[in-house]
Amino acid sequence: MINLAGRDILHGWGRFLFTGVGLGLLIGVTLSMAGIYRGMVDDAKVLLGNVGADLWVVQRDTLGPYAEPSNVRDDAYRALLGVRGVADAGNVTYLTMQIQHEGRDVRVMLVGFEPGHPGEPGSLVAGRPITRSHYEAIADERTGLRIDQRVRIRRHEYTVVGLTRRAVSSGGDPMVFVPLQDAQEVQFLKDNDALLNERARTAANPAFNRPGVPGLLEAVQASQASSRTVNVVMLRLAPHADEAVVAREIRRWKHLEAYTRADMDEILVAKLIATSAKQIFMFLVILAVVSAAIVAFIIYTMTLAKQREIAVLKLIGARNRSIAGMILQQALGLGVIGFVVGRTAAALWAPVFPKYVLLLPGDAVVGAALVMAICALASVVAIRAALRIDPATAIGG
Amino acid sequence: MSHPAIEIVGLAKRYGTGDAAVDALKGVDMIVQPGEVVGLIGPSGSGKSTLLKCLGAVIEPTAGRMALAGETIYDHGWKVADLRALRRDRIGFVFQAPYLIPFLDVTDNVAVLPMLAGVPNGRARDRAREMLTALDVGHRARAQVQQLSGGEQQRVAIARALVNQPPIILADEPTAPLDSERALTVIRILNEMAQRFGTAIIVVTHDEKIIPTFRRIYHIRDGRTYEEAGEARAA
Structure with missing residues (x-):
């Protein structure tokens, strides 16, 4: 037929x-x-896979650092290293911001990390890791940045020394990795006017400016100008450590929230992009x-x-x-x-x-x-x- | 003894029920012999199309009897289980317009009938080409139907009606869209085919120019048929 x-x-x-x-x-x-x-x-999975962490320790009662803001003191890692089963710890900050590159705005996630510790970028597709303490950056290739280019982030210029591929935030923004202290400054340091204003207010406060206590006012003002906060402490566990047990220990004794990879998966996939x-x-x-x-x-x-x-x-x-x-x-x-x-x-x-x-x-x-x-x-x-x-x-x- | 190709006795058809009922056929009698071409003439609404539809097994009569080549197909109810096969194998249709399938070429428009009957495609196309040649349109076998003239299209439609060599052909005003010359050619072809294949053909028409060509004519009026005698026509 x-x-x-x-x-x-x-x-x-x-x-x-x-x-x-x-x-x-x-x-x-x-x-x-x-x-x-x-x-x-x-x-979301790439974001979690790239950092090489087993546990994410964040501010208590928050879903940080990706789904909610989280602030943890940057010396908390010392106490966390003392928990049984923790092999390594790294402070990390995250900040989504706009940078200028070749006359156009690029939305990026700025990541502050400590080289050699959890939270550092995964494998590089070009260039080298960060070796200096300041003003070097590793950028994702989707930012459009190239090796040896200089890019201004807030007050300072950074030299791009390495490139990553598919290092993006859960929102799809490409990441720029910089040393932790630089990132803390970008994220937490106030501008000059705010600092002057804050100093004047502190000096006018008799509690901080006592005539009989020399050096008190300077100490208080110095503490206001520095930042000792990070968004998350990432932990790498010892080979046979049980991540659920370690997370429970941290919640109980350190008064912080600890998430396993599965928890973070759940937060990112089921909550953040739900x-x-x-x-x-x-x-x-x-x-x-x-x-x-x-x-x-x-x-x-x-x-x-x-x-x-x-x-x-x-x-x-x-x-x-x-x-x-x-x-x-x-x-x-x-x-x-x-x-x-x-x-x-x-x-x-x-x-x-x-x-x-x-x-x-x-x-x-x-x-x-x-x-x-x-x-x-x-x-x-x-x-x-x-x-x-x-x-x-x-x-x- | 040979049977008539078509034998109809007291055929009736009523549309609707109760007060709204309309009797389209009120007792039609008709006999057509094999190889005979018969005219069926009547005014609009007289029941011509209803009779054709009953004969074509597309609507069911209300009463009466119909037989094709001696086999009763209707006697106060259908006596044939597969009306679709009956139409396909034993009745050919030629319509007012050719109604060829526009997406098939000329050969396949004719071959589709034997194909529907289960004949392999190659053999069906051979039979179609033979029939097209018999109707003088063999040279257009590969053409698309849109490329044919009105007369050629009607010949292809006749070839389609004849290709399964059915015992009867029902032609519903087949010359309506044609000029006199082409209309007479179509009737001549139908007569030749009737003689050649022994097919009984009923031609429903209003067309004054072809009426004199029929040896026998049935007039239909108010649902009843009246035969015009052959002798009277010859005179």
Whole structure:
């Protein structure tokens, strides 16, 4: 038997192709939305994987350092190193900020870390690690910075000595790593006017400016100008230490919050990006419904345009299942064109997206199955209409 | 003894029920022999199309009897289980307009019928090409239907009706869109085919120019048929 669907498609291939391309672009948007969600999850996992830590110790009753602000004294690591099972500790600060690079604003996450301790950047793709105590930086290549370039961050200029790949915040901002003290200064140090104002206020306070206590005022003012705070202390555990036990010890005796890798995964994926994920899911549902409506409308109008031919086919003995098969095959054909166009479009425009778009083969397979299911479902209305066509309408009168 | 190709006795068809009921056919009698081309003439609303639809097994009569080549297909109820197969194998249709399938070429428009009957594609196309040649459109076998003239399209439609060599063909105003010359050519072709394949053909028409070509005519009025005698027509 002739493939009626194929012949009809070839007969009006231009209309069919353009419709398929239109549908494909819609499917491309749908796949990109799924890719953005996957990218967000991947960013979160990369963020946790890059730092080489087993436990994240943060301010008590907070979900820091990524989901909530957290302040921990920078000498807390000494006490943490004394907990059984802790092999290494590193102070880390995080600050999302805007920097200027070649005349354009770049949003970055500034990371302060201690070289050689947990929290330092993962493998470099170019350059070398930071070797000086100040004014050297390692930047993610998505910042657009290059080795030996100088970049101004607040008051100081930093030389880029190394580049990382896929070192991004959970929001997708590329990271710039600088020595801890520099990062603390950027994050916590007040500007000159604020310092002068603060000094004047302290000097006017008799409690800090006692005539009989020389040096008190200077000591208080010096403490106001320095920062001894970090956002998180990252711990690396000894090989056989149980991270849950160590975390419990820290919560009990050190009055700090300690999160394991699994806890941080939960915070980043289930809490931090949960709203975005729901939003993307809603978009996916809406796009799926719109795609189904478009396919249903196209197939329905194509079927109505063939009413007379269908009546003739039925009159001369075509089975209902041949007619239904023709319409179903056309809907699926539209789905195949749409999916191929959509997948190609999503792959082509993914690098242009400001956010990381991760197109997983598994998602593509699920997407293809969904597109086919939606097209099959969308053809039901047209099939019902075709089966209702009375063969008698082919005979006049 | 050979049976008539079509034998209809007291065929009735009522649409609707109660006060809204309309009797479209009120007891039609008709006999058509194999190889005979018969005209069916009547004003609008007289029941021509209803009779054709009953004969074509697309609507069910209300009462009466119909037999094709001696086999009763309706006798106060269908006597054939598969009406679709009946239409496909034993009845050919030619419509007012050719109603060819626009997305199939000329050969496949004809071959689709044997294909629907399960004939392999190659053999079905061979049969289609033979029939197209018999109808003088063999040279257009590979053309798209949109490339054909009105007369050529109607020949292809006749080839489609004949390709399964059914015992009867129902032609619903087949010359309506054609000029006199082409209309007469179509009737000549139908007569030739009827003679060649022994097919009984009923031609529903309003077309004054082709009416004189029929040896026998049934008039239909108010749901009843009246045969115009052959002798009277010959005179």
